[in-house]
Amino acid sequence: MTPDTITCTECSGTAHRVGYPPPDDEPTAGEVVPYLCEDCGHRMDVVMDEADDEEHLT
Numbered sequence: 277m278t279p280d281t282i283t284c285t286e287c288s289g290t291a292h293r294v295g296y297p298p299p300d301d302e303p304t305a306g307e308v309v310p311y312l313c314e315d316c317g318h319r320m321d322v323v324m325d326e327a328d329d330e331e332h333l334t
């Protein structure tokens with residue numbers, strides 16, 4: 277699943293997913309999902325992995 281929010285790597289605030297979730301609500305492996313922090317405006321691109329519980333922050 278693609279989380280709606282993640283923890284900001286810069287300020288530990290709440291970062292919200294930008295844009296639309298996939299139509300079938302299942303992220304494709306290798307898909308890049310952007311998040312934007314509501315507190316500091318830091319943008320993070322999360323690459324979806326095949327394992328649901330594993331994400332890589334860039």
Ligand SMILES: [Zn+2]
Nearest residue numbers: 284287313316
């Ligand atoms: Zn932040």
